[in-house]
Amino acid sequence: MSKVNDHYYIVSDLLKKMGSQSILDLAKIEQAMATGQDENKHTLKLKNVVEMLEEYLPGLDSEKALRLLGIFIVSQSGISREQREELFELSTLSSDQKKTLLNLEYLSVKTEKCEEEEVGKTRGFFARLRGRGYVV
Amino acid sequence: MLWYVSKMSLRFVPSYVRIFQVCHAVKCHLNKPFLFFLPDAFPGWMVLVLDGRATKVMSSSMGMYELMEHRITLAEDINKDRAPFRDMGVAYFIDPTESNVDKIIADFSGKKKKYGDDVFIFTLSACPDKILEKVKACRSLLKRIKVFNEFNCDFLAKESRIFDLGMKSCFRQLFLEPDPHGVEAEIAKKLVTLCATLKEYPIIRYQEDSKRSKAIATLVSQKLNEFVGNSPDWWYHGMYDNTRGRSTLLLIDRSEDPLSPFMHEFTYQAMAHDLLNFEGNKISIETDKGSKDVLLNMDDKVWLEYKMKHVAEVVDNLTDKLKEFAKNQGVESNGSNQTFEELVSLSLILFSIYIYLISCYLDTFKE
Numbered sequence: 001m002s003k004v005n006d007h008y009y010i011v012s013d014l015l016k017k018m019g020s021q022s023i024l025d026l027a028k029i030e031q032a033m034a035t036g037q038d039e040n041k042h043t044l045k046l047k048n049v050v051e052m053l054e055e056y057l058p059g060l061d062s063e064k065a066l067r068l069l070g071i072f073i074v075s076q077s078g079i080s081r082e083q084r085e086e087l088f089e090l091s092t093l094s095s096d097q098k099k100t101l102l103n104l105e106y107l108s109v110k111t112e113k114c115e116e117e118e119v120g121k122t123r124g125f126f127a128r129l130r131g132r133g134y135v136v
Numbered sequence: 137m138l139w140y141v142s143k144m145s146l147r148f149v150p151s152y153v154r155i156f157q158v159c160h161a162v163k164c165h166l167n168k169p170f171l172f173f174l175p176d177a178f179p180g181w182m183v184l185v186l187d188g189r190a191t192k193v194m195s196s197s198m199g200m201y202e203l204m205e206h207r208i209t210l211a212e213d214i215n216k217d218r219a220p221f222r223d224m225g226v227a228y229f230i231d232p233t234e235s236n237v238d239k240i241i242a243d244f245s246g247k248k249k250k251y252g253d254d255v256f257i258f259t260l261s262a263c264p265d266k267i268l269e270k271v272k273a274c275r276s277l278l279k280r281i282k283v284f285n286e287f288n289c290d291f292l293a294k295e296s297r298i299f300d301l302g303m304k305s306c307f308r309q310l311f312l313e314p315d316p317h318g319v320e321a322e323i324a325k326k327l328v329t330l331c332a333t334l335k336e337y338p339i340i341r342y343q344e345d346s347k348r349s350k351a352i353a354t355l356v357s358q359k360l361n362e363f364v365g366n367s368p369d370w371w372y373h374g375m376y377d378n379t380r381g382r383s384t385l386l387l388i389d390r391s392e393d394p395l396s397p398f399m400h401e402f403t404y405q406a407m408a409h410d411l412l413n414f415e416g417n418k419i420s421i422e423t424d425k426g427s428k429d430v431l432l433n434m435d436d437k438v439w440l441e442y443k444m445k446h447v448a449e450v451v452d453n454l455t456d457k458l459k460e461f462a463k464n465q466g467v468e469s470n471g472s473n474q475t476f477e478e479l480v481s482l483s484l485i486l487f488s489i490y491i492y493l494i495s496c497y498l499d500t501f502k503e
Binding site: 009030 | 311390391395398400404411412419422423430436437438439447450454458461
């Protein structure tokens with residue numbers, strides 16, 4: 001029972017933090033970018049996504065901004081150089097954190113792209129894996 | 137004489153290890169030396185000497201209390217100055233590296249030996265021949281060795297279905313170094329000890345376009361076959377019975393899914409680790425009675441029940457539980473349907489209320 005009590009404290013602390021850091025709003029954007037759809041299952045245009053980011057980035061602490069931009073870059077499989085500079089400018093990222101995002105290249109993520117495209121739907125993890133494994 | 141002891145046979149293995157449960161399997165495996173090797177060979181108390189790596193492996197699933205039950209009085213770090221205990225036996229759990237073996241040899245060379253005449257050495261992974269030669273060359277140590285066993289457990293059991301190789305820097309090395317062969321070999325070696333502990337002889341599959349996965353897959357396959365060839369007594373799931381086939385080892389690197397680490401997840405465990413300050417799995421919380429530290433691990437049943445659930449669900453469930461408890465407290469005299477555990481925790485809470493009241497009285501008394 002004392003365990004339940006402990007967890008009650010932990011959860012209420014968690015809820016307080018979630019409220020104060022507006023995690024719910026953040027997660028909405030994250031979900032939208034990752035799936036390419038908004039809550040009502042409408043396909044998102046790149047323009048909408050950029051607008052959302054421009055609205056949210058300025059007030060965000062750097063760790064959360066890093067996550068948002070990371071998701072943006074990965075889900076778009078690369079963004080244009082001008083756009084990147086623009087978004088970096090808006091955010092509070094340190095130079096190390098900017099480098100972190102560019103280093104995604106090592107994970108074979110494209111970080112730079114010239115032409116504009118619509119937000120693509122990222123394929124499911126297991127769907128991509130199917131038929132591609134090799135047996136030793 | 138060096139000799140390998142292998143008393144473990146099929147009938148000793150509890151049935152629950154059959155389910156893929158890393159923690160259980162590791163616990164059984166870690167208990168093995170104490171249950172099967174040590175009692176027959178040596179009746180007295182002994183000292184346990186560990187290196188850093190072995191300490192981590194050990195403490196991931198065994199506490200000092202359990203060690204005491206196995207007649208271990210003291211656990212010491214091999215790298216520190218240790219006091220001599222000439223009337224006690226000694227069990228070494230070490231990574232088979234040269235520096236570790238040198239330290240063991242140092243314990244038994246010279247006029248004054250550090251420990252008694254019973255020495256047990258367990259190595260976390262396969263022991264290279266060079267190291268074995270070194271041990272053989274030291275006569276005063278050799279004649280005291282009762283058991284020398286490749287123990288094959290070089291990973292940390294994190295949760296019932298999660299293990300950790302304890303190689304934090306390997307991510308960087310794997311992806312940045314042009315030829316990370318050393319790291320790959322290390323990973324493969326540890327994965328083989330995992331298979332050995334879990335009694336799995338898996339079919340190995342890997343991600344086609346990842347050269348790292350391919351390299352590790354090849355190495356694991358090679359080392360595992362070597363291990364199986366060298367251990368005639370070892371068996372694996374799916375060897376004798378057809379109820380469960382061989383398992384599959386699927387090797388995938390982070391390039392397959394770079395997105396997930398960036399996302400906020402709403403399960404209790406993920407959210408807690410994102411937003412609260414953890415030290416390992418310890419967290420300090422603010423209660424009415426001040427702050428205290430809570431360990432969130434395998435022993436915490438509430439944590440186990442809720443950690444994979446959505447936070448909102450956890451809140452609902454916890455509130456229900458507390459309400460139910462409050463109701464139960466109201467009908468305390470009708471205690472027939474209360475379990476013993478609930479009664480104990482109830483009495484603990486009553487006790488803390490008592491303490492609180494007494495302290496209040498004392499305060500007013502002082503005033």
